[in-house]
Amino acid sequence: MNVSEQNVSHFMWGVDGYFIPCYQRHYSWDEEQCRALFEDMVRLHQQREHDSSATHFIGSVVMQRLPEAPSSIMVIDGQQRLTTMYLFYLALSRAFDRAARKGSEDKAYTIDCSKWARTIELNILFEKSPSCSVDLNSKHRFTLSEADQHALDKLFAGNEDEFVADSLLTRNYRLFVDWISAQEDMSLHAFYRIPESLIFIEIDLEAKDDAQLIFESLNSKGVTLENGDKVRNFLLMGFNYEDVNRHYRELWCPMELNCAHALS
Numbered sequence: 001m002n003v004s005e006q007n008v009s010h011f012m013w014g015v016d017g018y019f020i021p022c023y024q025r026h027y028s029w030d031e032e033q034c035r036a037l038f039e040d041m042v043r044l045h046q047q048r049e050h051d052s053s054a055t056h057f058i059g060s061v062v063m064q065r066l067p068e069a070p071s072s073i074m075v076i077d078g079q080q081r082l083t084t085m086y087l088f089y090l091a092l093s094r095a096f097d098r099a100a101r102k103g104s105e106d107k108a109y110t111i112d113c114s115k116w117a118r119t120i121e122l123n124i125l126f127e128k129s130p131s132c133s134v135d136l137n138s139k140h141r142f143t144l145s146e147a148d149q150h151a152l153d154k155l156f157a158g159n160e161d162e163f164v165a166d167s168l169l170t171r172n173y174r175l176f177v178d179w180i181s182a183q184e185d186m187s188l189h190a191f192y193r194i195p196e197s198l199i200f201i202e203i204d205l206e207a208k209d210d211a212q213l214i215f216e217s218l219n220s221k222g223v224t225l226e227n228g229d230k231v232r233n234f235l236l237m238g239f240n241y242e243d244v245n246r247h248y249r250e251l252w253c254p255m256e257l258n259c260a261h262a263l264s
Contacts, residue, residue, distance in 0.1 A: 008195040017072035060201040091176035093120040
């Protein structure tokens with residue numbers, strides 16, 4: 001494995017796509033974790049006004065590149081932080097858009113807001129394309145586990161009437177929208193810059209590394225994995241990316257649903 005220090009902004013600019021294996025737990029951060037991250041960003045901004053070298057450490061991300069798509073990564077550990085940062089950037093891009101549409105006596109500011117919204121979309125949110133353009137057929141870079149994907153797709157599409165209201169993804173996205181709007185001490189540009197100073201340890205696994213063993217080791221000291229999680233991980237992690245998703249949809253999900261019905 002290769003280990004290096006990375007900042008969130010540079011990392012999220014640098015790959016074409018992120019894949020969360022279906023055997024991982026669903027997105028589970030709630031308001032408490034999101035608020036802590038947001039407040040860390042605000043405090044870091046305040047620190048950097050006095051010390052431009054200040055940074056904040058947010059943990060580690062374990063990833064493995066897919067042989068069939070070397071410019072994309074499979075996230076073995078760290079999906080909660082990365083997905084939450086994706087929600088933050090999505091909320092921020094929409095805040096820039098609203099500022100641009102609202103207009104200002106300062107025409108340069110309006111143009112600037114529109115430019116930064118497109119910058120986030122092109123470099124962080126949307127799939128990269130040779131033309132570096134965004135159109136109605138553009139897709140986002142994050143592929144979550146199947147249970148979360150629908151909610152993320154609706155957020156990305158942007159029609160609030162179709163948002164999945166009971167999804168943690170939707171709730172947390174809306175929290176970031178509200179917090180960014182209410183924060184008077186930071187400009188939108190300051191919010192855009194601050195992830196450059198959020199530091200994490202990037203652990204890049206090689207093909208020979210045992211992803212299952214590493215995943216279990218990392219999670220053994222956090223929230224305890226349920227027995228069902230361990231069985232699912234053990235059975236599915238040994239397959240390649242295409243097969244694991246097929247087996248998850250066709251075999252594991254129906255079995256999990258039948259068990260839930262039997263216990264209800």
